[in-house]
Each structure stands twice: as structure tokens, then as C-alpha cells.
Amino acid sequence: MSTADAPSFEAGTGLAGNGRAAPETDAERLTRQDRAALRPPWRQPLALIGISIIVVWILVAIFAPLLAPYPPNLQFGPLTAAPSHLYLFGTDELGRDVFSRVLYGSRLSLPLAALLVAVAMFLGSVLGAIAGFSAGAVDSVIMRIADVVFAFPGIILALAIAAALGAQLRNAVIAVIIVSWPSYARLSRGLVLGARSSEYVTSARLLGSSGWRTMWVELRPNIAGPILVLAALDIGNAVLLLSGLSFLGLGAQPPTAEWGSMVAEGAQNFNSWWIGLFPGLAILTVVLAFNFLGDALRDMLDPRTARMIRK
Amino acid sequence: MSVTANDGGPSGRSLLELEDLDVSYARRGHTPVRAVIGASLTVGVGEIVGLVGESGCGKSTLGRAAVGLLRPSAGEVRYRGEPVQALWRGPRPAKFRSLQMVFQDPYSSLNPRRRVGRQIADAIRLGTGARIDDRAATARVGTLLERVGLSAAIAHRYPHEFSGGQCQRIAIARVLASEPSCIVADEPISSLDASAQAQIANLLAGIVAESGLGMLFISHDLSVVRKIADRTIVMYFGRVVESGVTERIWSDPAHPYTRGLIGAIPKPGAGGSLPSELTGDVPDPARPPTGCRFHPRCPEAIDRCRTEDPPPVEVEPGWQSLCLRSEPRRAGVR
């Protein structure tokens, strides 16, 4: 907390003479609360939690072979054994250690989700920028395609695409990309439309900048921020969608240790609650972490709050 | 029909010529709005032409058409003798890149997310087509910044770190980077506070004097235009109503609107006399009055003004007034 609380207001200003100051009002207290909300992400509790969780999971993914007590696919232990000191999260119906499988699952979900979002972001924002900048027929075509995708609930469409392509993890990734890119396109198009009539764009064009150059050099720095925020929020979503597809059998195939398919297994073995719970918690923590981080990033990038933070 | 502000400047060569320019905005289901009607003017080498008028007179529209940001509905804009093509899809042709614009709001004319030095360097490369390496670019950027009164060391900063006046200097430096021959300045000082206004006006006037540029200085602030413009053009409701040498117009304006405009300026140190009022309002552009566009507000209107569109009257050589009641004067004699 800042030190502005400590000395009294009058002492700070050294008001003399007729100094009759108004008593502290509700307005004063609000200011302090507002200021708390505007601290940068590394000082905001929620964002810190989010970042910590993500960092932990990244480390887990990197060091899974060292951390996991058993190989993930080794059908070694007792079947459906409850958590114990030997098997921290218990074993599943094939005798595999759930703990190790959860750890190894991070090596799939996280990188794939990140890759997926990166591709969708790039594809979507470029298409959206072209639509916004060119206007006319190009704009209509691109956005109508996006509208078609938007018309379907994400999971349903992803399901259909993954099923059509064949039940494979690679196809699940493609399906989620196809489902995700329109949000970036729409956002990017809106941002470009807004920025396109700015005077700095006009200035650039008066200097002789071509359309492509204008988009890449002038517009990109101005639209990158909100798009990256969307991406951060979206990674959690991507993890969820991928897991969902795997849950339905359309993503990762057995015996791959993937959280979604593990949850599916758990659904078939309700009495052995540990089989589904722990992978489910893993998904939960990752998605939540990215949501916290995304919210904090969005606050940071909102021009009004950002200015106050920068001061 | 319009007043031709044709003089060609001190050296007689015109850089920028507008001839009978019409700029209209289309409206769905209605007749188009004519923002500029029959405007003609020239800007010569080494001269500053001031374009003044109030809201709705069309001066900004004219400025943008002059630079090629708007397409004329009739008439022509010529830069160095070549018709100016309006900006459309492709990059602006190289021959027009020396015709540049300074905008009103310095913060929006600079890219907020790029360092100012980079933006100026871009202008050098794009505007002049020069292929220079980074070191040469940095040196040139430094020179330009110093030319506009800033330190070369600020090139790595972002626009939001500067005040309005400094940003406008940076914007001017960027325009200078493209080695312009003619600059259209659209209300370049209106967004700045009082001290900065005078500084930037001085800067622009200095640049023209040194480099022999031509400048079209658009402003609603008549006092500043009076200081720096060699010739002044007065617009009202889309038309050029008077044009001529600045001091001549100021000391004895020929057109009633110009008289009203000058009379309305509150003069400091005038000992408390209220400025004179010009009654009425600018008419709706969709329903312009018949005959002379100024007649409903004109204290000197006669019957003919309601029906006849006034032709330009040459008050003196190089000085024209768009009024039925203006008469040629013998130079120097009232």
C-alpha cells in the first residue's frame, strides 16, 4: 500500500491560516480501492496466482519424466486402487498410475493448446485485418465464412469436424483451430476498421506506404495488444475443447495419457472417483489460471486503466 | 464561377493549383451536399497562402482534396502541373509524395505504438525513395529533429511522452523528412495551447522562408493567419468569397462577410468594446439559399443578391471579391 495513508492530509499540504478542510468522505475511500484494482499484474493477487499455476504446469511438463514415479502407460500396479503412498492418485482400471499419467498429460495439453491458439490467432487476425483493410467484397467473403463458423456452438462443430477427419489427436487440433480463428478475425477486423481512418494511417499513405506495408508496420502494433489478450484467454478454452474432444473419443486415442480421455475413463468408473477427479482438476487449474492471467492483461491494456497504471 | 486567387507567388511559379474545384458528399436518397463549390486558388514557391473561414465553410474539405485525400466532383487539382490523383488502392505515386499534409491533432497523426525516430526514418525512405542504411537514417532523423527545435536524443521515445506542441514538431519533422515542396497545413495549431501555438506558427513560417516551400495554411484563427500568410483566402459556406494580399484585405476588406469576420474578433487592449455580431447562422448545406450564399446574413444585401449568383469582381489586380456590390478600386485609393 502506498504511504499516502500515513500522514494526515493537512500535514501533507501544510495548510495554514484559515485551513478548514472538509472531512474525509466516501469518495476518499473509493479512491483507495480503485487504486488497488489498478496495480500492474505482478502486483495483483489473481494474476499472480494464475502465473504461478501456469509456471508450475510448464515445469511439470518439462520435467515429467523425472517427476513421474512410473511410466504413464505401464500397466503395472493393482487395478483401480485407491490413492495411497505408492500411487498418489491411485491407479486406473488397467493398473496405470494416475499421478504419472496426469503429469504426462501436461506434455500434450499445454503445448498443443498453445500451438493451436498461435495458429488460430495468426490465421484469424491476418484474415480479419485483410477484411477490415480492404473492405468491399473481400471483407464480405471473409466475414461471411466467419459467420458460418460462429453459427455453431464450438464443441459441436469441432466434434463434427474431428469426426469427419478421423479420430486422431492431430485432427482434433485442426478442428479446434477451425472453430477458433473467427473470434480473432472479428476482433482484428474491428480493430483495423477503427484504426484505418486514423490520421497516422492517412499520413503513412500520403508518404507512399502501400496497403500491405501500412497493415504490417502501422496497424499491427496497435492491434496486437487486444489480440494477445484474447489469445491468453483462449488457451484455457483450447485446453478445454481438446480435452472435450478426447473425452468423446475423437482426440487423443488410447493408450495416450491425455486429461480428457482420462476423465472419460473416470466417467465409466464412478466408484473409483480418483480416476476422473485428478485429471479434471488438472484441466480446471490450467483453464482458471489462463483466465486470471487474461483478465489482468486486459485490464493492463485497456487504455484508461493502463494510463493510470503507467503513472 | 468563383474567385481566382491567382498570383503564382513571388517567383511566379505555381506549385499547387486548384481550378474550379467542386467537392460533394453523396447522401443516400438525397441530393449530394456540396462542401466546396467552384474554388480556385494557387500556391506558389516560397509563399504562404492562408485559408480562413468558420465551421462549415469547406476549408478542411478543400485542403484534403488539394492533397489527394478526397476526389473532386468537378474541377481539377494540379501539383506541379500534373493532375493529382486521389488516394485509392495502390501506394501514392512518387511524384506526389512531395505534396504533404500537417494535421490538426498531433497525437493522432503519429502512430502511438511506434518510436518517433522510426516514424521519421520511414518518412525519409518512403517519401524520397532513398535507400539509406540505418546509421545514415539515424543521422538524418537527428538533423530533422533539431531543425524543428527538438533534441536528436528523443528519437527513441513514444508520442505519448511528449506535449502537444512537441508532438506537432515531430509531425512536422516527419513531413520535412519527405523533402516536400508544398505543404497543406490543416489547422496545425488549433489543438495546442497558447504558447505552443505561437511557437509552431513561427516554426512553419520559418521553414517556408528558408526552404522556399509553398504552404497552404488552413486556420480559423484570423490573427495568426494575418501574421504569417502572404495572401489570404476567405471561404464561406463552400465558396471562396475573397482572396488577395493579406494586409490589403485586413485593412479594408471588400466582401461583407470578411468585414463581419474581422469585426467579430475581440481585440485585446481595445478598451472594452464588444466585438460586432454577425447575425444568423450558417445555412443547412442541404438547403442552400438562392442567389448569393451569404445574402440571408448580409447587412448590405440588395434584391439582386437573392436571385443572382455573384461573379468574382477584381477589386485590384490579384484581389477578388465574390460580391455584386464590390467594385474595382484604383490601387491605393479607397
Next chain:
Amino acid sequence: MTVSPGASPTGPGLAGPAAPAAAPATPASPLLVVESLTVALRTSRGIRRAVDGISFSIGRGEILGIAGESGSGKTLTALSLLGLLPMGARTSGSVRFEGRELLGLKKRELRDVRGRQVALVSQDPATALHPLLRIDVQMTEHVRAHLGLSKEQADERAIEMLTAVRIPDPGSALFSYPHQFSGGMRQRIAIAMALACEPRLLIADEPTTALDVTVQAGILRLLDRLRRERGVSVMIITHDLGVMSSIADRICVLYGGRVAEYGATPDVLGGPRHPYTYGLMQSLPSASAAGAAMVPIQGAPPSLDAMPAGCAFHPRCEWAEERCRTVVPTLRALDDGRRLACDVDPLVEHERPLAGAPVTQS
């Protein structure tokens, strides 16, 4: 209304307090007395005084001009009179309106003063009026709240006000929407709204800055007429010295949150004694010869975070001396009735100012 330039207006001129027809400022019973007003704000770097010990007064039927650039504290001064300061601002000093202290008033009491006795017209005519409400609704709402009139009575009053501000065809104007009017008309309507409850004091914050010069002339003449016909006092805040000169009886020049110079307009603008006032007058385009460059004051007005020590103007002052860097000048009375806050006083022609007792402590 005559149009020819330079002709005197069709009403009495506006000289200083000696003008016969202007409602005289009676120092004996001034309408508003501000003493040592200080407004402190929290910035990220601590607490700063945006308004620092300002004192002035406004008489009945008088027009006082508050002149200053950005950062001078002029707008905050106006807002503090109405209790409209931003969250976290703290005030001290005294603001007495008709003898009644305004600072520290409870909300309910303030509401009685605000709008009813002291009204505000602000800069942007586009945002002063609610875009979605009809004019009659906007104009009658607060009149009915303050004066308890019925709708018909309030409408009549509104038409009366619209006529007073010379809106053509007030009857149909009443039932129109703001977007149907031009900027100048909207400002007139805003003034009519402000006058509806017949306030004693009208605070106009940059009322004509956003308007064209011919429209501005109309608004200034309107304000002057309202003062003459209705005895309304006006506090006009602007940076435009030409406007000040035309309409203000007295002028208070602010710099860095403090009063630099304060006195009758012809004295202060005709023969400025404070280097800042002098610099402002010199920087006007009309002050330098045609063809010569303008002479702006070098540098820029200080921001709240970077207020110089001592005299706020000293970094830009060509006559600054050692003491100006450390000692804040006190506001002193001069023998011509004006007040000056400058310890060096370089512009005095022949005589030294009377060593009058300092008027207020800064």
C-alpha cells in the same frame, strides 16, 4: 445589430468600475468573496496544490475574468465554487456567497445553491445538453425541482429564457432536440438553462472557445446584455485575452495555481505589471508587427507534478532573480487598486508600488 468593424456596440461600453451605465461593482457588498482558496489533489507523486491560496471577489452585476492557461487552476476554482471537485480533492480557505460559506456545505444545502443561485455554463456545447432529451424536458427539469413550478409554468419560463438568449422561434425550439441546433445555438440554450432559475452568479468556463469567432461575438454580447438587463454577475474563465478585454470589468490572471495579477481590465491588460501578463500580451499575434515573428513566452506552463519552487513563473521569466527561486511572492496591493504577486516588479514605469500591506498570505 451592426456589422461594420470597429464601430462601438449599441450599448454602453465596458470600461472599468467608473462606467456609468454598467451595473456598478459595489465592494461594500460583493456577491462572492473567495479567500485563500486552496484545492489539493492526490497525484501519483503525492499531494499537490492545484489551486494555491487564491483570493478574489465578484460584485453584483460585475463580470470578472479569470485568465490562465492549462494548469493554472482556473477550472478547479470554478468547480470548487459549486462543490463539483473530483474525488479525492481537498479544499481549504473560504468561499462566501452572499455572506454564506460554501466550502464544507452538506450535499443538500449545496444543491440549493448550485443551479439556483450559482449556475455553470461549460466549454463544450455539444456535451452540455443531453442528446436524447428534448429541450423542454432538459430546461424545465431543474426549474421545477428548485422552484416547484408546474409543467406549464416551467415551459413558459423556458420560452422566456430562450427569447432572452435570442433563439429564433422559441416555441418550436422548445420541442426540438439538441442535435437540431448548431454549436452556437446550443451554447445559447445552455446559457438559457443556466439562467432559468435566475441565478445571481453565472460561471462560464471557456464558453466560446469551441465556437467560431462570429458566434463568439454573439455570445459575448449576450452575456453583457444579461448582465445589464438582469444584473447577473458573470465569472468568465478563458485564456483568450481578447475576450477578456471586451467583456470583463476586472481580470484575475492565474498562473501555477496562484494569482499573478488582479485588477481592472484596462489597467491589467493595458499596462501589465506581472511578467506573465506582459508575456501573454506580447505573444498575441497583434502585438508584433506584420511580417515579424510572434513572441511566445518561452517554455511551457508547469504541470501539477513539476511545479517550480518559489515563484511558479520564474523559469520562464526574463527578470527572475535569486529570490524568485525560493520565495513565493505575496499578493500586494498597488496604488492603482490592482494586486500584484511579483517581488521584482520589473515593469513599473516610474513609480514604485506603495508598500501596501500584503493582502493575503499564500
